[in-house]
Amino acid sequence: MLVSLNWLQDYIDVSKYTPEELAEIITKTGIEVESVEPVAEEVQGVVVGYVEECEQHPNADKLSLCQVNVGEESLQIVCGAPNIAKGQKVPVAVPGAVLPGNFKIKKTKLRGEVSNGMICSLQELGVDEKDVPKEYADGIFVFPDDVEVGAEATALLNLDDKIIELGLTPNRSDALSMAGVAYEVAAAIDGEYTLAEENVEPSNEKAEDKVTVKVEDPAANPYYGAFVIQDIEVGPSPLWLRNRLTAAGIRPINNVVDITNYVLLEYGQPLHAFDYDRFGSNEIVTRRAKDGETIQTLDDQERTLTSDHLVITNGTEAHAIAGVMGGATSEVQDDTKTIILEAAYFNPAVVRQSSKDHGLRSESSTRFEKGVDPNRVERAGKRACELLQKYANGTVLAGVVSFDQLDRSEKKVAIHTSIINDRLGTEITNEEIADILRRLQFDYKQNGEEFIVSAPTRRQDIERFEDMLEEVARIYGYDNLPFTLPGGESQAGGLSLDQQLKRRMKAYFEGAGLDEAITYSLTKKDWATMLVSPEVEREAVAPVGLAMPMSEDYSHLRQSLLPEMLQSLSYNIARKQQNLAYYEVGTVFVSEEEEVTKQPSEMLRASGALTGTWVTHPWQQEKKDIDFFVVKGIVEGLSEQLNIPFTYEKTKVSSMHPGRTALVKAGGKDIGFIGQIHPKLQKEMDLKETYVFDLNVEELLKLYDKEEAFRKIPRYPSVSRDIALVVDESVAAGDIAATISEAGAPLVKEVQVFDLYQGEHLEEGKKSLAFNLLYLDPERTLKDQEVEEAHEAILTAVKEKHQAELRG
Amino acid sequence: MKERLEQLKQEALQKVDQATEVQSLKDVRVEYLGKKGPITEVLRGMGKLSKEERPVIGQLANEVREQIADAIESKQTKMEEEALEKQLEEESVDVTLPGRPVQVGGPHLLTSIVEEIEDLFIGMGFEIKEGPEVETDYYNFEALNLPKGHPARDMQDSFYITEELLLRTHTSPVQARTMGHKNGKEPVKMICPGKVYRRDTDDATHSHQFTQIEGLLVDKHVRMSDLKGVLNAFAKQMFGEDRDIRLRPSFFPFTEPSVEMDISCKVCGGKGCSVCKGTGWIEILGAGMVHPNVLEMAGYDPEEYSGFAFGMGPERIAMLKYGVDDIRHFYTNDIRFLKQYHKA
Structure with missing residues (x-):
């Protein structure tokens, strides 16, 4: 709402404030002033x-x-x-x-x-x-x-005026009029204002001899008033009136249209003028439109209607979409002599539906949608008659032809001083409350500390105690509220164990050298199901899509964090940032239904994507590019940090490198995967060699033993032994290590690969793997003999299971 | 005999003094202090001395012995130190050469802001609650006093999946869910951070996905002055002790009265400048007293219980605190942007 200060000054004296001071007062008491602008730069x-x-x-x-x-x-x-x-x-x-x-x-x-x-x-x-x-x-x-x-x-030309722009919240539609703003400013500055009486001098002829009014759907149209004005001279409006419309952002057209717009701005009541001679009958019938009925509106568009829309008709044809836009046929033109002036109350929901369906948002529809003041509908019509008499030379016929089932009653709200103070934390007195009600011009009956307030109909937003609480609080001034802290039982507050662990996981990743990324949950349809971890894929039926996406890029909910993360890598690489290591902890969305009817499962994942050089220290000739084992090392580190053992198995995941992808398992369950993305995907996304991991956080939280018992620090020395084994190329090191652990139990505590060799001195198709074994008995010092026996048992086992030969 | 000892001492000390390597010191030790050395010889010849002379010469011989031993010792220590010093000198490195880099990662700026706010409210006894990002229409709107057809639903155009499911437009549904679990009896004191979604075209100030942190306190006798006190404590800790707050009326369907909170502008100190658009104040968050309909729907008796709620956008706070000029920076993950804020 644009408020001309010159215009406002006509209603209430605000001359003692600068526009900026006034803006500050209005903002603090009720309505945010978004800007204060001069109409024109200084001339x-x-x-x-x-x-x-x-x-x-x-x-x-x-x-x-x-x-x-x-x-x-x-x-x-x-x-x-x-x-x-x-x-x-x-x-x-x-x-x-x-x-x-x-x-x-x-x-x-x-x-x-x-x-x-x-x-x-x-x-x-x-x-x-x-x-x-x-x-x-x-x-x-x-x-x-x-x-x-x-x-x-x-x-x-009103160029010296200043315009205050009000940012109106949906509850304050009362300020969609200059009168409403004047009431608000009067309360704010404790000034004086009441909307002046209309002054019409009607002729002897009666309006009811010219038109009849019939309303078919009183719920949609509880009041319809028709005024008739004859002998109109259509021409330009007076300059002051044009200036005021301009100040409010409405372009002047001619006196008749300008006057209806002026009253809309002044009273907040939209009006419409029909050319009587072009209306096609003398009966006004308002009704629901027939499905498929059409109307040519003022903007020269043909619009097709349904029974959701209310129309104003001449008994047969529609001449206006109620509250939204008039029809072209009965538009006021330069030769118009007689007009029917409509002042009506249309149901807000009906107008909202029409304006939405036809994509027509007008000064008129926005006001009807919020609900106009029922006590100002007819008065607005009279005000327009007064102005048409003065500025269009019109003769106003006596009376208004109306249908009237409008509820004009004022809502009664009871407030108690002590409850107000209890809710605000204040010590406001009965007298102060009475004074606030006077400033707001709300009638009330007082009985001790109880006030029965009649909320004026211009303030449709006031319905119950809390609404009045706000009125009292804002006029009393939020600045005057004390600062207190809540009483009540004290509560420790804090993070849940899962939240703590999540923070610790993030700290681990950052300590391991990864930067946290935050990506979008919405992605393109193809990406929603790309790089999905096998255990997630088993549960997901179809990706969850939006009913009406804004673009194809953000149309579906992700089942993996990785595609959008790869997109981030690609974005950086295009900007010459080659070495990137990201992680993200975020939600993926999995629905088990083909057609979604219930909330999808939201699974928390920790994922990462790495590309480029991991460590480079050129003058010491050290350079390490990111590879499978860098990523695996990070995941192993997490396993150690959480003290949850992970195992790895070679696997295939689509869009992943078939030879460099592993399933990660923990607690007997699949919890994610690691590996290199498929070179084809790399190329498609303009990436270099890129490695990823994707883990199920919730499963890790479940497996995490929060109150792990103390494990004794061993007091006896361990014995270290190495073995080098020659096996077929295809035998996995992890499998041999598992056999060693099993055969060496309980003395073997750790098995570490320390060398892998292939080539000269070895048979084709063979490799040599060297392991370091750690033997320990926590209760006593081991004897050589015992270690020797265990070692022999291990050699037998690996020979049996993996045809492993001790390397000579 | 006395003279002899004195002479041996002089000789030995001179040799120690002249020694340039450890071996010569060893030689001196063997020559003078060894079993066949001259001092031992002197001691052996003591039998010839008188009863009175014997202890005097014996003491003297021992003193000479000790003096020579000490001299050898200290000379040796000195030589070793010199040798070590020389060795260390040779081992010196060019300290201006770059060190071996350690990969250091860090949190996203939004996470830093969110955790800072979380910790602040934890300090005031609040819990952290989380909830689903795909919400039901009921929890996202209806339970928050936004029935179907409510005009304020225009304010938050949403991403619907079905008629009943949508991407949450705020984190308030977490509040509705948390209250719902209390059977209308226990107090609630929580904040809920999380991702939210609205049908906005991405530009410098809009993002279809962003972050929100909302807070809720429900108990008997919760006053609006408590809200003001809590927000004031938050603002001072988050933005600095010298910042003031003000509340001004606003509207949210789920609170009544509703307010917006501004903090005094850091740039101009409240005088008015381009950052605060001349007002001296910068809008930080929305808040209010929980609407009785919301309390009722969650099972609380609004006559007995009251509460306050507030909500803020970490992106906006980050933009204000660090001068970030485009909300899209938070989601493109430009490494140069992310690295800037690792210290944040």
Whole structure:
């Protein structure tokens, strides 16, 4: 809502505040002021001039040579506007004047002729292009004849006005009118305002002799009032009225339309004028539209209606979509003589539906949608009649033809001083509450500390105690509330164990050298099901998609964090950042249904993607690129950190490198995978060799033993032995290690691979693996003999199971 | 005999002094202090001395012995130290050469902000609660006093999956769920951080996915002044002791009264500048007293229980605190952006 301060000043005296001070007060008491802007940049030295002579410039086809009387003198001015003519009153910037952009006007010569100033267009005076009336869009502005020659043009054009823009929340539709704003400002500054009575002098003829009104759906249209005004002279509105519309962001059209718009702004009540002679009958019938019924609206669009929409008809044809837009047929035109003026109350939900279905959001529909003040509907009609009488020479017929089932009652809300203080933490007195109600102009009955408040109908948002609590609090001032801290039982607060563990996991990844990324949950359909961990894929039926996505890029919920993370790598690589190591802990969405009907499972995953160089230390000739074992090392580190043993098995996952992918298991369950992404995918996404991991966080949280018992630190020395074994290339080191552990139990505590060799001195197809074994008995010192026996048993076992030979 | 000892001493000390390597010191030791050395010889000849002379010479011989031994010892220590010093000198490195880099990762700026806020409220006795990102229409809207057809649903255009399921538009449903578990009896004191989604086209100030942290306190006799006190404590800890807060009226369907909280502008100290658009204040969060309908739907008697709630956007806070100029930075994961804030 744009509020002209010059206009507001007509209703309530705000002159003792600067616009900024007033904005601050309004913001603090109720409605956020989003901006305070002047109508135009500062303009100096522009006056009304009378064009006494206007001739063709002797040396230029498109210029005119004018003699302009600016009050005390007559000036010769060269003008280039096509619409300049003798006898006009125009804005003249005289020498010494300053126009927006600090443009100084000087005496000059144009094509050999002296020009003592400039005749201005509205744009040149700083008026926004969109606010300039059509007829002056391409030329100079022309004043009405009644302005005084030599007068200050800035005041006449309202260029000295300031506009306050209110950011209205949905509950404060009462401030969608100047009257509403005036009531609000009166409460805020403790000033005085009431909406003035309308003053119409009707003729002897009666409106009811001209039209009838019938309402078929009272729930959708509880009040319909029709006024009839005859002998209208359609023409431009007075300048002040045009200025006010412009200030509010509405372009002036003609007096009839301007007046309905003016009253809309003043009262917050939308009105509509039909051309009586083009209406096609003298009966007004409002009803639900028939399915498939059409109407040509004012914007020259043909619109198809349904029974969701309410229409105003002449008994047969629709002439308006109620509350949204009028029809073209009965539009007020220059030759219009008689009008039917509609002042109605339309059901907010019905108007909202129509405006939504037709994509028509207008000044009118926004007000109906929020619910207009039932006590102002008819008054607004009268106000328009008053103005039409004055400014369009209209004759107002007596009375209003109406259908009326409108509820105009005021809601009663009880408030108690002590409850208010209990809720606010204040010590407000009964007197202070009474004073606040007076400022708000809310009627009430007081009985001790109880107030029965009648909420005026302009404040449709006030329904119950809490609404009044807010009224009292805001006028009392939030600044005046004390600072207290909550009482009640004290609670320790804190992170749950899972939350702590999650933080610890993140700290681990960061300590391991990974940067945290945060990616989007929505992704493209193909990516939603890409790089999904096998155990997740087994549960997921179809990816969960949005009913109405905004774009294909964000249409489905991810089943893996990896595709969007790879996208982040790609984004960085395109910006010459080659070495990247990301992790993210986030949710994936898995539905077991083909057609989603219930909430999908949300699974927390910890995933990572790494590419480029891991460590580089050039002057010591050290360089390590990221490979499978860098990523595996990170995952193993996590396993150690959480003290949850992981095992790894070669596996295949689509879009992953078939030879470099492993399933990760813990507690007997699949918990994720690690590996290199498929070179084809790398290429598609403009990536280099890239490795990923993806783990099920919830499963890890389950397996994590939060209160692990103390394990004794061994007091006896361990014995270390190495063995080198020659096996077939295809035998997995992990399998041999498992056999060693099993055969060496319980003495063998650790088995570590320390060498892998293939090549010279070994048979084709064979490899040598060297293990370091750690023997330990926590209760005593081991004897050589015992170690020797265990070692022999291990050698026998690996020979049996893996055909492993001791390397000679 | 006395003279003889004195002379031996002089000789030995001179040799020690002149020694340049450890071996010569060893030689001196063998020559003078060995079993066949001259001092031992002197001691052996003591039998010839008188009873009175014997202890005097014996003592003297021992003193000479000790002095020579000490001299050898200290000379040897000195030589070893010199040798070590020389060796260390040779081992010296160019300390200006770069060290072997350690891979250091760090948290995302949003995580830092969220955890900072979490810790702040934990300190005031709040718990952290989480909830699903795909919500039912009931918990996302209806339980929060936003029935179907409510005009305020326009304010948060949503990503629907079905008519009844959508990506949550705020983390408030977590509050509704948490309250629902209390059977209308126990107090609630929680904050809920998380991802939320709205149908916005991504640009410098809008993101279809963003983060929210909401807080809720429900108990008997919760006052609006408590909300003001808690928010003030939060603002001072988060933004600095010198910052003031103000509340001004606003509207949210789930609170009544509703307010927005501003903090005084850091740049101009409240005088008004371009950062605060001349107002001296910067909007930080929305808050209010829990709407009685919300309490009722969660099973609380609004006559007996009251509460406050607040909600804020970590992206906005990060943007204000660190001057980040485009919300998309939080989601493109540009490594140069992320690394900047590892210290945050």
